[in-house]
Amino acid sequence: MMDAKFRMLQVVAISTLGLGALLMLPDPSIAAEASGKTASEPAAATVTFARDVAPILQARCQECHHVGSMAPMSLVSYEETRPWAKSIRQRVILRQMPPWHIDPSVGVQKFKNDMSLTAEQISTIVRWVDSGAPLGDPKDMPAPKQWPAPNEWKAAKELGQPDLVIKADPYTMAAHHQDVWWRPVSSIPITEPRWVRAVEMRPATAAGRRITHHAVAYLVQDDNPDSLAPTASSDVGGRGMLMEWAIGKGYDLYRPDTGKLLLPGAQISWDVHIHAVGEEIRDDVELGIWLYPKGQEPKYRTYLTGFQAIRGFESSTGSQTRVGRNVDIPPNSIIASDNYTVLKHAAILENFQPHMHLRGKAMEVEAILPDGTVQVVSYVGSFNFNWMVNYIYADDVAPAFPKGTTIHVTAWYDNTHANPNNPDPDQWVGFGDRTVDEMGHAWMNVTYISDEDYNAWAAKHRPKLEADASSRP
Numbered sequence: 460m461m462d463a464k465f466r467m468l469q470v471v472a473i474s475t476l477g478l479g480a481l482l483m484l485p486d487p488s489i490a491a492e493a494s495g496k497t498a499s500e501p502a503a504a505t506v507t508f509a510r511d512v513a514p515i516l517q518a519r520c521q522e523c524h525h526v527g528s529m530a531p532m533s534l535v536s537y538e539e540t541r542p543w544a545k546s547i548r549q550r551v552i553l554r555q556m557p558p559w560h561i562d563p564s565v566g567v568q569k570f571k572n573d574m575s576l577t578a579e580q581i582s583t584i585v586r587w588v589d590s591g592a593p594l595g596d597p598k599d600m601p602a603p604k605q606w607p608a609p610n611e612w613k614a615a616k617e618l619g620q621p622d623l624v625i626k627a628d629p630y631t632m633a634a635h636h637q638d639v640w641w642r643p644v645s646s647i648p649i650t651e652p653r654w655v656r657a658v659e660m661r662p663a664t665a666a667g668r669r670i671t672h673h674a675v676a677y678l679v680q681d682d683n684p685d686s687l688a689p690t691a692s693s694d695v696g697g698r699g700m701l702m703e704w705a706i707g708k709g710y711d712l713y714r715p716d717t718g719k720l721l722l723p724g725a726q727i728s729w730d731v732h733i734h735a736v737g738e739e740i741r742d743d744v745e746l747g748i749w750l751y752p753k754g755q756e757p758k759y760r761t762y763l764t765g766f767q768a769i770r771g772f773e774s775s776t777g778s779q780t781r782v783g784r785n786v787d788i789p790p791n792s793i794i795a796s797d798n799y800t801v802l803k804h805a806a807i808l809e810n811f812q813p814h815m816h817l818r819g820k821a822m823e824v825e826a827i828l829p830d831g832t833v834q835v836v837s838y839v840g841s842f843n844f845n846w847m848v849n850y851i852y853a854d855d856v857a858p859a860f861p862k863g864t865t866i867h868v869t870a871w872y873d874n875t876h877a878n879p880n881n882p883d884p885d886q887w888v889g890f891g892d893r894t895v896d897e898m899g900h901a902w903m904n905v906t907y908i909s910d911e912d913y914n915a916w917a918a919k920h921r922p923k924l925e926a927d928a929s930s931r932p
């Protein structure tokens with residue numbers, strides 16, 4: 460525990476003081492630990508690429524930084540990596556790379572897909588750069604990692620090939636054009652109700668990944684009107700969703716005995732946000748679906764839900780009622796917007812993916828329990844529009860809440876020069892679809908459970924939560 464806190468302080472020191480701060484940390488033992496030596500050995504001068512740095516790049520960087528993947532350069536060989544040493548040093552100290560921006564000191568702290576570096580790994584990389592980025596002994600190089608072909612499904616390693624692949628009609632984006640929202644409809648070829656175990660969505664080609672900002676697959680089907688999803692409320696997205704995809708996202712695999720239900724006649728209504736990149740590109744988006752075996756019905760049903768940080772209002776024309784949203788971000792200002800959604804049933808929150816546009820700065824999700832206690836679920840303090848990261852909670856720490864809990868989402872927007880993504884701080888910004896307009900919601904997969912299940916969960920987890928809370932300074 461002490462150790463963890465100490466490390467936390469180092470992380471804070473690194474990210475707030477930035478360059479140079481590491482030099483002040485009492486960390487020879489940390490570098491030694493990373494390279495497998497004891498503290499008494501003079502480890503500082505001997506950090507090498509082959510022995511110490513290459514294994515970190517393999518574990519944390521190369522999935523994106525290899526030829527044919529999404530990042531602009533490969534970080535596989537020494538020759539490829541060496542020219543980037545200074546830039547790597549800065550990006551890892553500022554915790555911009557790998558792209559993992561959640562605050563690790565509050566809320567849920569264990570994730571299935573954590574790609575962040577430890578303080579030790581950052582220290583190793585910085586020492587390597589500061590000592591001239593030497594190769595060391597090439598015999599120390601780890602065996603090269605094998606990567607799946609770019610058009611292989613990421614989930615295939617774990618689940619095999621998908622049972623269904625649904626494709627959207629292709630779209631051609633001009634070299635120069637305003638943002639486009641492409642909204643085709645595809646049908647799902649099933650003749651009886653089927654339960655979904657996992658979904659993975661992706662632009663079909665590597666070029667398509669450059670123009671696709673994000674994509675949502677809405678599930679359109681005649682569902683039980685008494686459905687547990689809080690979609691009748693004006694404070695969450697109005698349509699049931701199967702999956703949301705954004706740059707860097709992998710796949711959604713539901714926990715054991717949990718799934719999403721597809722009914723015969725179901726359709727996917729796509730909402731693909733495409734932006735021009737200076738070159739004409741044609742692409743389609745596709746969705747891989749892995750099903751539970753026929754006849755196997757999972758106990759729990761999960762719903763992708765967009766918990767709003769922006770308040771809604773209803774307007775009616777004839778018999779139609781629409782929900783609009785309002786956010787008011789004056790020029791050269793930083794503002795907060797928040798909203799509340801009540802859970803109608805006990806539920807487990809499975810993940811957190813903050814969604815904002817270019818002015819997005821930070822987002823927090825809190826739970827206000829019926830007994831009045833308030834718990835921070837997650838906080839992303841340095842949101843970056845280029846990275847719509849999905850933070851997936853580890854099964855044993857995914858939080859459950861009783862019926863009647865209020866989910867409180869706050870979004871902060873930075874419409875000043877300090878925000879490097881801001882195209883024009885002199886513009887007023889309001890709600891809208893374009894990236895120059897704003898939105899704010901927390902995408903979460905919500906799994907509804909019974910009150911008994913919640914009580915069993917609480918008996919197991921609450922005492923620990925309460926102990927953790929009271930031991931805070």
Ligand code: HEC
Pocket residue numbers: 515516519520521522523524529530531543546547548550551556557558574576707845
């Ligand atoms: C999820 C994919 C992903 C992972 C993991 C990742 N990167 Fe990146 N990296 C990118 C992409 C895409 C860019 C270009 C866009 C950007 O800068 O955000 C980038 C940019 C960079 C840059 C800036 C290049 C420039 O033009 O100056 C550096 C340096 C870098 N990454 C280093 C790393 C290191 C070191 C790691 C591991 C410790 C890492 N990245 C992990 C995807 C990734």
